[in-house]
Amino acid sequence: MDFSRLLADRTKGMEASAIREILKVASSPDVISLAGGLPAAETFPVDELPDLLRAALDRYGSAALQYDASEGFGPLREALVPHLAARGVTATADDILITSGSQGALDGLGKVLLSRGDIVAVEAPTYLGALQAFNPYQPAYVEIETDDDGLVPVSLDRILEDQRVKFVYAVPTFQNPTGRTLSMGRRRQVAEILQRHDALLVEDDPYSDLRYVGEPVAPVKSLAPDHVVYLSTLSKTFAPGLRVGLCVAPVELQRWLVIARQGVDLHTTTLSQALAAEYIRGGLLDARLPATIALYRARRQALIDALEAYMPEGFRWTQPEGGMFIWVTGPRDLDTERLYAAAIARGVAFVPGRFFFADPSQGRSTLRMNFTAAEPDVIREAIRLLADAIHETSRDSTQGVVADER
Ligand SMILES: Cc1ncc(COP(=O)(O)O)c(C=O)c1O
Structure with a gap:
């Protein structure tokens, strides 16, 4: 055939x-x-995993193996609140949606937001996996100029001025593929630009816990919370095979992401989420x-x-x-x-x-x-x-x- x-x-x-x-x-x-x-x-944590599994099963029992809410496993959402606060992302457990890796969040955002021909503004260069996640929804891309300090705010401003952009996608911290970080001054400019144009930024942040030199920089989410969907993941600090990511989106958008999710896979594997909850709350992370x-x-x-x-x-x-x-x-x-x-x-x-x-x-x-x-x-x-x-x-x-x- x-x-x-x-x-x-x-x-x-x-x-x-x-x-x-x-x-x-x-x-x-x-x-x-x-x-x-x-x-x-x-x-x-290969050696620690048997004890971690035991602890998760002792604490959550059969709930760790049951169907669960599409929003995510409650104890994991709770455990993530202080973890995100330490990065400058203020969110309640209800604000946090658990996804199958941050890749799952990228796909969900494409599904919920993009009609054929919609414009997505991306850094040049950008994360290949985001292009792969958005491509099936048939957007058009416009590229934001970048230099050693990350995306160039005047370029973003001009794009938002000239074009009807559905959302901006960026990896401001230790970007994949360049490793560059958007400077604090530029983050403030980007926040102001987003607010002025009433534009939405998808801020993808898988790497900020992996800092080797220098001082942490606050996420753009902390500067313009209503205009940013913040994504992160436990893939780089726990285990990518468990597929645990997260998304903090404005309420209205979160609701659509949950609805879309129900037709995809209902929720991220409960056992992975239970292990992640124990990994964080037990202090192993x-x-x-x-x-x-x-x-x-x-x-x-x-x-x-x-x-x-x-x-x-x-x-x-x-x-x-x-x-x-x-x-x-x-x-x-x-x-x-x-x-x-x-x-x-x-x-x-x-x-x-x-x-x-x-x-x-x-x-x-x-x-x-x-x-x-x-x-x-x-x-x-x-x-x-x-x-x-x-x-x-x-x-x-x-x-x-x-x-x-x-
Ligand atoms: C910028 C960026 N976003 C998202 C992901 C996807 O990560 P995961 O789906 O494992 O959370 C990666 C993985 O390399 C990445 O570099």
């Missing part, structure tokens, strides 16, 4: 085969992968976080040191204060998809930058690297191999020019 004729129009918009092929090669055992966005497996931060701080430094040691002239990279990624920009004529093939041949993988742009003609000379999933020695070796691949491709392209001229 030819299934292609059965596909809905929106399904065709989900095509992401190039990136899937790239990540497939990257997962080969012969390749050092800086391509994924995986937390280090050794940060997962706070107790274990410093070790995770120390581990990642060393890996981040190893990547920066290796880039400094090996990368040729003409390359620059971000210096993230936290999160999981560093963004590298090469000389203007570099094509990181071509470089990818040479890098894989030498046994190292990254993600070519163009996949992170809503307009894929951009970002050809950029690439994203993850530093959390590999040990410092391995990271150093990966960058040495990458530098070899860069020399090889630039030699080939110079020879290409000479050959063309002849």
Whole structure:
């Protein structure tokens, strides 16, 4: 049977085969992968889990295995209140919606807010998974300029002035893919711009607990609460496989998100939520976080040191204060998809930058690297191999020019 004729129009918009092929090669055992966005497996509480499960079952009994409210498991919502308050997000338990990872919240927002052709304003570059979540709802994208301090407020202001934007999507803290953080001054400007245009921001914040240097910055949500939907997750500080994310949205929007959820999966796995509730309220999250931060701080430094040691002239990279990624920009004529093939041949993988742009003609000379999933020695070796691949491709392209001229 030819299934292609059965596909809905929106399904065709989900095509992401190039990136899937790239990540497939990257997962080969012969390749050092800086391509994924995986937390280090050794940060997962594998040894603690039996006791955690026992504690959750003792406390919640069969409720941990029962159907539950679409809004989320009550004790988890309660446990998250002080956790979010420590970040500057003021929310009651009722304000917090539990989702299947923050990815589940991104899909829910797309479903509830986007009609075909609606405009979403995104950073250039932006989180690829958000584009994948929104694409099935067939929006159009407009890109907000960015620099080392994150999105550029005048660019956002101009876009909101000129276009009917449904919502703005941004990752202001330790952005995926660049690692950049929107400065406090800019957060105030963004809050003011949102309020002035009566515009909605989806603030995606998976990484703010993973800070290695510098001081915390308040989320935009704390500056313009009625104009921001705040998303976060326990994927980076507990375990991504449990799929526990959260969303704090203005009440009216929250109501629609819950209704939409009922037709999808009813709710996030109750047992995952019960474990998460115990993990937070029993103090394990706070107790274990410093070790995770120390581990990642060393890996981040190893990547920066290796880039400094090996990368040729003409390359620059971000210096993230936290999160999981560093963004590298090469000389203007570099094509990181071509470089990818040479890098894989030498046994190292990254993600070519163009996949992170809503307009894929951009970002050809950029690439994203993850530093959390590999040990410092391995990271150093990966960058040495990458530098070899860069020399090889630039030699080939110079020879290409000479050959063309002849
Ligand atoms: C910016 C951003 N948002 C959302 C997610 C999705 O995370 P999860 O669905 O595991 O919570 C990620 C994961 O890498 C991310 O980087």
